[in-house]
Amino acid sequence: MAGAGKTAAVPPSVVHDRSNFLGARIPTEVDALPKHLQDLDKEAFRKLLRAVVKALEGEDSRESVRKIAESGVVPEERMSYIIAGMYTLLKEALRLPLSSLKQEVFKEDLRDLRRAELEAAAALERPQLPSIVDFKWRVDVTISTSSLARALQPSILMQMKLSDGTAYRFEVPVSKFQELRYNVALILKEMNDLEKRSVLKIQD
Amino acid sequence: MASIIKETQSIKEAVVLINGIDSGKFPRLLSRILQRLHLKAERSFSDEEEEKLQMALSLEKSNLHLVIETVSFILEQAVYHNIKPASLQQQLENIHLSPEKAEAFTQIWASSGQESIEKFRQRMFAPKKLENIGWQLSLQMSQSSQAKVKSPCAVLELGINSEDSEDSEKMFLEFNHNNLLHFYNKLETIQSQLDSLT
Numbered sequence: 001m002a003g004a005g006k007t008a009a010v011p012p013s014v015v016h017d018r019s020n021f022l023g024a025r026i027p028t029e030v031d032a033l034p035k036h037l038q039d040l041d042k043e044a045f046r047k048l049l050r051a052v053v054k055a056l057e058g059e060d061s062r063e064s065v066r067k068i069a070e071s072g073v074v075p076e077e078r079m080s081y082i083i084a085g086m087y088t089l090l091k092e093a094l095r096l097p098l099s100s101l102k103q104e105v106f107k108e109d110l111r112d113l114r115r116a117e118l119e120a121a122a123a124l125e126r127p128q129l130p131s132i133v134d135f136k137w138r139v140d141v142t143i144s145t146s147s148l149a150r151a152l153q154p155s156i157l158m159q160m161k162l163s164d165g166t167a168y169r170f171e172v173p174v175s176k177f178q179e180l181r182y183n184v185a186l187i188l189k190e191m192n193d194l195e196k197r198s199v200l201k202i203q204d
Numbered sequence: 205m206a207s208i209i210k211e212t213q214s215i216k217e218a219v220v221l222i223n224g225i226d227s228g229k230f231p232r233l234l235s236r237i238l239q240r241l242h243l244k245a246e247r248s249f250s251d252e253e254e255e256k257l258q259m260a261l262s263l264e265k266s267n268l269h270l271v272i273e274t275v276s277f278i279l280e281q282a283v284y285h286n287i288k289p290a291s292l293q294q295q296l297e298n299i300h301l302s303p304e305k306a307e308a309f310t311q312i313w314a315s316s317g318q319e320s321i322e323k324f325r326q327r328m329f330a331p332k333k334l335e336n337i338g339w340q341l342s343l344q345m346s347q348s349s350q351a352k353v354k355s356p357c358a359v360l361e362l363g364i365n366s367e368d369s370e371d372s373e374k375m376f377l378e379f380n381h382n383n384l385l386h387f388y389n390k391l392e393t394i395q396s397q398l399d400s401l402t
Contacts, residue, residue: 128378129359129376129377129378130376130377130378131377131378131379131383132377132383132387135387135390137390137394139394139397139398139401141401142328145324147242147280147283147284147324147327148283148284148286148321148324148325149284149285149286150286151324151325153325153326153328154398154401155328155330156394156398157330158334160375162375162377168332168364168373168375169332170330170331170332170333170334170364171328171330171332171333171334172333172334173326173328173333173334174398176333176334176335176337177391177394177395177398179337180334180337180391181388181391181392181395183337183339183360184360184384184387184388184391185388187339187341187358187360187379187384188381188384188385188388190341190356191341191356191358191381191384194341194343194356195356195381
């Protein structure tokens with residue numbers, strides 16, 4: 001599976017019983033694609049798509065990409081996002097044998113990715129508890145204190161800004177940190193199990 | 205090693221008193237003081253316990269206080285310098301503590317000293333500290349703007365306690381799968397930093 005590894009989105013587990021052709025984890029660059037394709041000039045889109053396809057076929061498409069960049073139709077940064085997204089998307093689609101990825105399925109999956117964007121927007125409208133907007137941390141080592149000439153004790157300082165505007169700064173003893181990490185991993189595992197089960201059992 | 209206990213007037217007086225204490229009762233006194241050494245805000249003994257001690261050790265109130273303070277001081281210095289038992293014994297003899305009392309100190313220090321030091325190490329002072337972690341996972345089925353949702357939603361409860369006051373705050377954080385994954389990755393980064401320290 002295209003490893004974007006650590007930062008990837010999970011597509012809505014609705015409608016289909018099968019997972020998206022991109023797998024359970026959508027690579028970041030593909031997830032960001034709908035946003036960047038919005039209001040994109042059709043001709044520019046076609047040119048970029050052609051350049052990406054050429055690259056996938058093994059041809060050097062640097063010249064074509066340069067031309068598009070020079071035309072100024074698409075800002076360079078946005079272009080890199082689009083190219084990255086398209087490249088990954090097509091690369092994955094092309095990996096699968098023709099029999100397993102039919103055109104309809106491909107279209108459906110692409111639509112799902114779009115829906116993920118819409119759903120994210122809808123999700124903001126429901127009543128919810130605050131979430132973390134900004135998370136900063138640092139690891140300190142206490143060298144000495146008034147009680148110990150040589151302490152050499154590590155600790156962690158965390159600062160969190162929440163969506164409701166509140167901010168918290170607090171220390172986390174190493175042992176508590178391990179507990180936190182363990183629990184978060186446990187919740188993630190539970191979420192995975194829940195998602196697998198809900199795809200199989202809960203009928204719409 | 206350099207002397208960790210200066211022989212002041214106060215120390216001299218205390219030493220005389222300590223030397224006079226019944227040798228059978230001394231180790232228990234030492235042990236108790238060492239156990240509670242890291243609880244800086246609290247006294248080693250309650251009022252009742254002090255009264256009983258006064259009787260048991262035949263010491264007047266002020267003398268008892270001096271003894272307790274001095275024993276505490278000696279042990280605090282031992283912790284601060286992470287002194288070796290043999291060194292401690294030498295230092296105590298230097299301030300003219302009787303051999304048996306010095307021996308008692310050394311015994312207690314050899315057996316429970318490291319434990320005490322560890323307690324001090326764990327005691328970081330910070331205005332706010334994370335003390336409690338709780339969580340809840342639910343599957344959101346629908347909401348007022350969408351009918352069929354089916355998204356897992358986790359709520360993390362973090363209990364933060366304040367050093368000086370009894371105040372404790374509770375943070376309730378909500379996460380969907382994505383956010384939680386991002387958060388976890390950051391925790392993993394912190395872990396690798398911790399690992400690089402050892």
